Amino acid sequence: MKAYEIPIKIPKEGNIELPETLLSVLPRGQVVRMIILSPESIDGNEQILWSQLTTEQFFAGYSEADSIYDRI
Known part of the structure; x- marks a missing residue:
């Protein structure tokens, strides 16, 4: 399969x-x-929502077992 890329207005x-x-x-x-x-x-509103979702998902994966790394 060939691909061609051209900008078109x-x-x-x-x-x-x-x-x-x-x-x-x-x-x-x-x-x-x-x-x-x-x-x-x-x-701006969509950017804020993405930031909130990213933060929520990051902390949803955090476990108390991970707290050992907080003391390093």
């Missing part, structure tokens, strides 16, 4: 146009897989 109309250079190497008349990666925008 999506116009306001929402149509994605592939450059001719890419189209020329793609197999015609066949199904291809396309993966679209877009940047995530994380607002």
Whole structure:
């Protein structure tokens, strides 16, 4: 399987146009897989929630048996 990576700006109309250079190497008349990666925008509230979840999960894995390491 071959992979091609190219940046494409999506116009306001929402149509994605592939450059001719890419189209020329793609197999015609066949199904291809396309993966679209877009940047995530994380607002402040979501960042706080992720931090809280991380802290909760960290301490959920803490056991009293681990307290021996607190004295080192």
